[in-house]
Amino acid sequence: MTISRPETSRPIIAGVVTALVGFTSSFAVVLAGLRAVGASDAQAASGLLALTLTFGLGILLLSWRTKLPITLAWSTPGAALLVSTGAVEGGWPAAVGAFVIVGVLIVLTGLIPALGQLIGKIPVSLAQAMLAGVLLSLCLAPFKALGTTPLLVLPIIIAWLIMMRFAARWAVPVALALALAVIGIYLVLSGTTLSAAHLVPTLVWTTPGFSWQAIAGISLPLFIVTMASQNVPGVAVLKSFGFSTPWRSSMVVTGMGTALGAPFGGHAINLAALSAALAAGEEAGSEPRRRWVAAFTSGWVYLLLAALSAALVTLVAAAPAGLVEAVAGLALLSTMASAISAALAEAKERIGAIVTFLIAASGLSFAGIGAAFWALLGGLVVRWALSERRAASRQ
Template identity: 75%
Template sequence: MAKSSAPTSTGRSASTSTFDSRPVVAGVVTALVGFTSSFAVVLAGLKAVGADPAQAASGLLALTLTVGVGVLLLAWRSKVPVTLAWSTPGAALLATSGTPDGGWPAAVGAFLAAGVLIALTGLIPALGRLMARIPASLAQAMLAGVLLQLCLAPFTALGTVPLFVAPVIACWLLMMKFAPRWAVPAALLVALGVIAFSLAATGTGPGTGGVLPQLVWTTPSFSLQAMVGIALPLFVVTMASQNVPGVAVLRSFGFSTPWRASMLVTGAGTVLGAPFGGHAINLAALSAALAAGEEAGSNRSRRWVAGFTSGLAYLVLAAFSAALVTLVTAAPAGMLEAVAGLALLGTLAASVSSALADAEDRIAPAVTFLMAASGLAFAGIGPAFWALLAGLLVRTLLVPRRERELLDGGPAGAEDGA
């Protein structure tokens, strides 16, 4: 005989009144991991293209707010555990680009242009198909080359500030063994602790920055050099390294991504955040699994709550963004880049592996990787653009068209509108 659930004092069965907190917890964890594991990369990237501490803090705040609001809209409307993030590969790209002609306003103009391109991929299917024609191996090789210098930072910093960096690396290694998901957040906490201890020992303050978040407006300016050297590579790495993998992660859990809506929301969010310093937002890739997987509960129809909750958590985290920036800017030279490098080591390894996976097509990705890592700047345009161009030329020269189509899985075309 089937066992019935005991009635509660309200007359409802215990089985129907039980609240499943797993989607909520999964959403909070998604936001915490996404924010803490890569905000140092964002600050390093914005600083490299000309932002002062107040503008960098504003950029982090703008990104956190647009990610939070964007997730709330998408998860609520689609009832799919869609999650968003800022473009960590894009921030790493900025860290190696250098200040463009026209300074910070020109960089902001490039952010705005990248947002327009992202939105257009949702409106114009042909643009999505054009993006799909860029071989994934070359896009990953370009990203790996861009990441190389930043990923060297933790180890070069050992020679300059070993007492500061060694505990951070040791914590990261231990956490990689026992709790890999929390390795970078834990390393960040150790880094913040080391900075705070240093400030207390020397009797100095954490700088002049405030602890209350504040948006700082920058009127965008536009230059050809910034469009080609920042906007176009930023668009490519955001699409190839974040949006397309984000679709694949959701599909692996049986969910269909609302592609057009996602591109419109993230494109519009990037455009709105750009004048305040936000470089780009996109579909989450790795952290998307936290909200879409079993950790978000056994009821798949309720996992969208995890995505929605992550949006709320991002809005809460926005309140602490300025205080974090104020503390981080007081760090010894090289400390911020060291933490950012640790955060990107996994991405570097995955990019190199993906770029060189096909034994029949390794020369062009290798050229792309080396060109991006070289730091070459020509006509005021950074290495990312020249690396991608060189890779495409080498691949066209060395690999016949029929073989290129076979390597790419057939004639180029976008899947699911991507």
């Protein structure tokens, strides 16, 4: 069968779109998360660079070897979790150590089936409720910013809404582009100049530190959120297009990538979920056997985008307060809506889910451990208590 020239180019175009949408839609969330747990601007830029390099290379490896449209991404919900967690005992080195642990856990999940089965036993309602709780503060940011800098934020929200109406996948990238334009105008009017040295991407090493508070408060919740909100949906997205994900190799590659990128500031990489459909669907061509080219192309584009990491962090650092957080909040609205819907889907699970959500949203910190851990624990306790009551009432 002869493949037409337009058909040949479709996977390549789809790959470019996949990378552009995946990168621009959520890098602001990643920067907010890394800075929240103690990263300096240079360390956050290094983290963004490390993440983009590791999952870009991971995409090239997996898509080439399997000839499947497997795409990877950073853990956007995981970055939002870091925002809600904040600084931990031991500071940034302890957070880096927690990222290393996440990588090890992901590798073990691929190698030890029992660990994957254990993760599967965590109630979906509680995992999604925890995610919704940690997303709340960022999702409120656009509307809080309306009260402080309405002239800057309102045009961004309007642009986002218009794009949601006509081209939803480009809503956040357009909002981000407008925000960057606003930042550029702000810098010109304020007379601020940017040093060329700050625009060169550089990997910054941080020796990992380890503390039980960081492991409990960052590693475990980040691992659960990454698995439940990224890896499992990523498998489902590929399956919906007729592709079977090689679970073990995917977990080993993403886990090793996470562990290797952690000392340079990367928090977690995983199977792509939302952007995966761009490379695996019909937009990547009518011939499913050639759609791996879209994923392979996206890997190369991600490596090119990595060169922008330092410049983006420099612009974000110079932005008016709340502006970038507003864009990050807009990027997470659909994720939060899906999480709330999944958390409250079953009537018998709703009380445990709402307790989990409220504890996660409260920002509770006890014994040096952040709210996400206590939210999941509290939700499990409530769920167990109510299931015991229902069991007793049936006797």
